Amino acid sequence: MSSPRFSEKPELLAPAGDLARLKTAVLYGADAVYAGGRSFSLRSRASNFTMEDIREGCAFARDHGASVHVTVNIIPHEDDLDGLEEYLYQLQEAGVHAFICASPAIMQAARRAAPAVEIHCSTQLSVTNSSAARLMCEAFDIDRVVLARECTMDEVKKITSSVPCQTEAFIHGGMCVNYSGRCTLSNRMTLRDANRGGCAQSCRWQYKVYEDGQLERDDFTMGSKDLMAASEIRELMEAGVSSFKIEGRMKTEYYIASVVSAYRRLIDELYAYGDLDAERMQWHTDQIMRGENRAVWSGFYHCPGDGNSLIMHANSDADVNHDFLGKVIEAEGDSGLVEVRNVFASGDRAEILSCHSGILPFEIGELITADGIIKKEARHPMEQLRMALPAGAQKGDILRRSRQ
Ligand code: SF4
Incomplete structure (x- = not known):
């Protein structure tokens, strides 16, 4: 085109x-x-x-x-x-x-x-x-x-x-x-050479800043x-x-x-x-x-x-707005198997980020374990749970949820 x-x-x-x-x-x-x-x-x-x-x-x-x-x-x-x-x-x-x-x-x-x-x-x-x-x-x-x-x-x-x-x-x-x-920050602070593959990201560490011996701030990063x-x-x-x-x-x-x-x-x-x-x-x-x-x-x-x-405050995940909940490892018809990465529950509004079908919003339904037990919540990382998935979801797709 x-x-x-x-x-x-x-x-x-x-x-x-x-x-x-x-x-x-x-x-x-x-x-x-x-x-x-x-x-x-x-x-x-x-x-x-x-x-x-x-x-x-x-x-x-x-x-x-x-x-x-x-x-x-x-x-x-x-x-x-x-x-x-x-x-x-x-x-x-x-x-x-x-x-x-x-x-x-x-x-x-x-x-x-x-x-x-x-x-x-x-x-x-x-x-x-x-x-x-x-x-x-x-x-x-x-x-x-x-x-x-x-x-x-x-x-x-x-x-x-x-x-x-x-x-x-x-x-x-x-x-x-x-x-x-x-x-050469990393070289000097950790003896790891940034230009030979060893950068320790020393600039992102949290520093205490003193002026005339007085602590000015204890959350400074560069x-x-x-x-x-x-x-x-x-x-x-x-x-x-x-x-x-x-x-x-x-x-x-x-x-x-x-x-x-x-x-x-x-x-x-x-x-x-x-x-x-x-x-x-x-x-x-x-x-x-x-x-x-x-x-x-x-x-x-x-x-x-x-x-x-510059990030003039301590590093945090305060700017994260979505959580990675799981990965689709099997998809067939209107359901699939999801490998858990973060806690989620039946009733949560979530979306599939699909490599083929774009963004697919849906509400998480029943969560079924390999033993056929129905759970309210997914809590265990790497556990595989069967659930209903929106049309278009495929193996390899990502399940995520907004923090708002
Ligand atoms: S990431 Fe930070 S410590 Fe590493 S090379 Fe860049 S400025 Fe230096």
């Missing part, structure tokens, strides 16, 4: 912390996912991807018309490079579409060892101007530059229109209070609010940005399903209609926020990043 306004529909690129979340992201509408292997990747401590998982993930993505990008984005020291080329070659053979690299040494090794794989210049390189972007293209023959989260909208437009490669921009997720990972750029999507599409990235390889399956499906709908509608009215945009924003659990701001696109962009 063509668009009345945009020449191309951008790729929706989602994070995947493990194979289950990779599949969730693809089923809920991601065109591509990015994952980290157990080597040479930031967040490598959090990664559950073996080479076998990456192979399976690539095959699954390919079967669903999607692709897999792998982060190879550490800032390597001398002995970090051992085994790199063999690893890159194995990733190519596994079916990986692109490497996300932050080091020129890794980019060069990637061209040598895995020439069929695209090279994307990581946001760790903080590209905020067209001259730097062009240099990356010319010197390292990259296919895409991932723009720094600190770019303004004007900078995104200027860079995108003047570089001989694709651009990718962040639209959602965590921001660094320092310059996109150029930070964490940034999360990026939520729904209102900037149309302008980013007009600018010709090729890929919209959601941050969050540490995020839950529920978060991935909610946020990815919400942006999928927003991008598809904007592409189909060219623009949306305020009421419809608010609906999309509400849908995105059903998965978000932090305060948000719209990033540096139209804002200098003042104090309002």
Whole structure:
């Protein structure tokens, strides 16, 4: 389908912390996912991807018309490079579409060892101007530059229109209070190197602040609010940005399903209609926020990043507005089997977030255990309960409930 306004529909690129979340992201509408292997990747401590998982993930993505990008984005020291080329070659053979690299040494090794794989210049390189972007293209023959989260909208437009490669921009997720990972807070406070995959998120810890020996506050954090750029999507599409990235390889399956499906709908509608009215945009924003659990701001696109962009209070889940109640593991006719994640009860108003059928509101009816006992409440995590489900619910769908 063509668009009345945009020449191309951008790729929706989602994070995947493990194979289950990779599949969730693809089923809920991601065109591509990015994952980290157990080597040479930031967040490598959090990664559950073996080479076998990456192979399976690539095959699954390919079967669903999607692709897999792998982060190879550490800032390597001398002995970090051992085994790199063999690893890159194995990733190519596994079916990986692109490497996300932050080091020129890794980019060069990637061209040598895995020439069929695209090279994307990581946001760790903080590209905020067209001259730097062009240099990356010319010197390292990259296919895409991932723009720094600190770019303004004007900078995104200027860079995108003047570089001989694709651009990718962040639209959602965590921001660094320092310059996109150029930070040694974690190194100093925990001896874990943020630029070699070990960030302990020290900025988000709770601190006591003293002034002249007097305790001023005991709930201070330096964490940034999360990026939520729904209102900037149309302008980013007009600018010709090729890929919209959601941050969050540490995020839950529920978060991935909610946020990815919400942006999928927003991008598809904007592409189909060219623009949306305020009421419809608010609906999309509400849908995105059903998965978000932090305060948000719209990033540096139209804002200098003042104090309002920081979470100046203790971290909490005060901003959560929906609870993940369970996952549909079987669906047939008008009933199914749900694996419990949070407490719920017969009579609760809830909804199925379906990867195929959209949002399906309904009232929870009888809950029946494997022994045929009828319960009023679901209280035990991972217990499987049979219940009536709305038409269109399918295996893999998510059951959730509003907190209001
Ligand atoms: S400690 Fe915070 S600011 Fe520093 S790299 Fe980690 S997340 Fe970013």
